[in-house]
Amino acid sequence: MKGYYGKYGGQFVPELLMPALEELDREYEKMRSDKKFIDELDYLLRDFGGRPTPLYHAPNLSQKYGIKIYLKREDLVHGGAHKLNNALGQALLAKHMGKKRIVAETGAGQHGTATAMAAARLGMEATVYMGAKDVERQKMNVYRMELMGTEVIPVESGSKTLKDAINEAMRDWVTNVKDTHYLIGSVVGPHPYPMIVRDFQSVIGKETRQQILEKEGDLPDSIVACAGGGSNAMGIFYPFLEDDVDLFAVEAGGKELKEGPTVAYHSASLCEGKEGVLHGAHTKVLQNKDGQILESTSISAGLDYAGVGPELAYLVNIGRLKPRYITDELAVNAFNELSRKEGIIPALESSHAVGYVIENAKSGELGDTVIINLSGRGDKDLESLIKRRDENENC
Amino acid sequence: MKIADKFEELDNKNEAALITYICAGDPDIESTKDIVYALEKGGADIIELGLPFSDPVADGPIIQAASVRAIQNGMNTDSYFRLLEDIETDIPLVCMTYYNLVYARGIKDFVSDCAKSGVSGIIIPDLPVDEAGDLIRESQKKGIANIFMVTPNTPAYRIEKVSQNTTGFIYVVPRMGVTGNKSELGNSLKKQLDGIKSDKPKAVGFGISTKEQVEEAVNDGADGVIVGSALVNIIASGDNVLEKIESLTRDLKRGCLKKGIN
Numbered sequence: 001m002k003g004y005y006g007k008y009g010g011q012f013v014p015e016l017l018m019p020a021l022e023e024l025d026r027e028y029e030k031m032r033s034d035k036k037f038i039d040e041l042d043y044l045l046r047d048f049g050g051r052p053t054p055l056y057h058a059p060n061l062s063q064k065y066g067i068k069i070y071l072k073r074e075d076l077v078h079g080g081a082h083k084l085n086n087a088l089g090q091a092l093l094a095k096h097m098g099k100k101r102i103v104a105e106t107g108a109g110q111h112g113t114a115t116a117m118a119a120a121r122l123g124m125e126a127t128v129y130m131g132a133k134d135v136e137r138q139k140m141n142v143y144r145m146e147l148m149g150t151e152v153i154p155v156e157s158g159s160k161t162l163k164d165a166i167n168e169a170m171r172d173w174v175t176n177v178k179d180t181h182y183l184i185g186s187v188v189g190p191h192p193y194p195m196i197v198r199d200f201q202s203v204i205g206k207e208t209r210q211q212i213l214e215k216e217g218d219l220p221d222s223i224v225a226c227a228g229g230g231s232n233a234m235g236i237f238y239p240f241l242e243d244d245v246d247l248f249a250v251e252a253g254g255k256e257l258k259e260g261p262t263v264a265y266h267s268a269s270l271c272e273g274k275e276g277v278l279h280g281a282h283t284k285v286l287q288n289k290d291g292q293i294l295e296s297t298s299i300s301a302g303l304d305y306a307g308v309g310p311e312l313a314y315l316v317n318i319g320r321l322k323p324r325y326i327t328d329e330l331a332v333n334a335f336n337e338l339s340r341k342e343g344i345i346p347a348l349e350s351s352h353a354v355g356y357v358i359e360n361a362k363s364g365e366l367g368d369t370v371i372i373n374l375s376g377r378g379d380k381d382l383e384s385l386i387k388r389r390d391e392n393e394n395c
Numbered sequence: 396m397k398i399a400d401k402f403e404e405l406d407n408k409n410e411a412a413l414i415t416y417i418c419a420g421d422p423d424i425e426s427t428k429d430i431v432y433a434l435e436k437g438g439a440d441i442i443e444l445g446l447p448f449s450d451p452v453a454d455g456p457i458i459q460a461a462s463v464r465a466i467q468n469g470m471n472t473d474s475y476f477r478l479l480e481d482i483e484t485d486i487p488l489v490c491m492t493y494y495n496l497v498y499a500r501g502i503k504d505f506v507s508d509c510a511k512s513g514v515s516g517i518i519i520p521d522l523p524v525d526e527a528g529d530l531i532r533e534s535q536k537k538g539i540a541n542i543f544m545v546t547p548n549t550p551a552y553r554i555e556k557v558s559q560n561t562t563g564f565i566y567v568v569p570r571m572g573v574t575g576n577k578s579e580l581g582n583s584l585k586k587q588l589d590g591i592k593s594d595k596p597k598a599v600g601f602g603i604s605t606k607e608q609v610e611e612a613v614n615d616g617a618d619g620v621i622v623g624s625a626l627v628n629i630i631a632s633g634d635n636v637l638e639k640i641e642s643l644t645r646d647l648k649r650g651c652l653k654k655g656i657n
Contacts, residue, residue, distance in 0.1 A: 010526055014452070015523050015557070016572075018523050018549075019548045019549065164450075174452075174573060285495070287499065289499070290471045290472045293450050
């Protein structure tokens, strides 16, 4: 069935949005094979976005942990994260569809920043919804978005994080759907979004595949990526799905893998979620027994989400993808370790992937050669980490 | 009572249906019962009882706040069905909720609990007719109506699909956006209603809060009107709630009397 990955996916949205989703699906099918569109996007990704990004052999980490560790350097994409790949693609698509305005949600502010950059470059108006809690912990990204002419609206409802920002962006879209495109930042939401975002992000995996073959003459044993909604994970995994390469999606383990009546103390939907429908898709969701969505928890705003992309849920179910988690504490350790050992400050999101590799390198599970998708850089996290350090010192 | 029978009864009296929405458990479970009786006394023909969801994407701030209040005060799916069983009324009750709550209970069990507790129809704003196959099958078995929406941008082929699958009434949304009482109805409603080729009753909801708007919608050809946020606002104020609910309902119902005969 169209828009489904096994039993996951679908289009669970208000009737108001159905014509917009049908239009988006139609236009995307036209554009994805349109040479002019492809060339224009390639050009923007290269000269505006800084692609291709390097596949970097991390010598010091490799030596310390005893396996060959490569980093796919998405932290070097313009704006500091992989998010631009999708934002440019969708903004260009929206422009071709005659939309004048873009709305987006953002968690860590990386997708909001990427949206702001794409909108400024393409001359479109942009509004970004961001949970009030995230506005607080990612101030610099708020300022960056505003600098580029994007309106940032703090969302005070619910858990005041990514989930609530998506709710609010959807409400805006429902109201202004005629001239507005909803630029979803991850492989979540109703069809065709999970497919479109995956396709635009799979530039990561395509480059990686070519680069590792050039460097090693062989495919890696495993690829590790962090997963909140799952866009950087799907982006790097997708071109390797048919290969003999183990794929690991590392979720935010937060404080611990436990749940209260309204709160999950983690954001590990693939590991712990139950079947449900959230934000337009059937997927794995952190919820209570009635189906009320739990507030998720993570030190990393970009992974702090109660759902996950439906295709990832499907890949886990068929056994192609291994879901794992890393706690806040181990993510911060990895953040420090990569900074010190390699001179690269990773985003807290990507630190979960790094953390999984350094914790498990010696177990043999990852094989001899592993690629980590280093989805973003950590500058945005410094302020909240300094705060965390000071709080710990005061304890 | 079946929704279709209610519309027939009203049609014979040359009246449009007044459909009122409140969020179950707002401000608490006990008060909901009294509010339902106040609505009935005021002349409501059908009552939609919202089962509150943590992430109501189709709702504006008023109903969002009501959902938060209700959940915080203990409303959940079990207490919802218990409450419904307790309510003694002859007018049709409609369950309005979001799909994940239905899914989590199991579609079959949810529908069967609806039937047991006297629910006549189900509205799920985030379940378009395309994804509703299972729900429709289960509802048919239990004789429960499925109410789907038509919006200003719904193309003709989708209107047909909605019309074929709707039982009870077609929920006509006259403007783009979420629930809430702002905007005038504008002069496009008549055109929108005329464009919905269906033998099912059409009820207009989203943005209706006054008797004047009700009259306008009825004049434009609506078989019913749905009022929610205006009532929820009264509940939120906490001031003379039952009296005010009854009196607003009575006033709105006057707008449902079709001119010429009454």
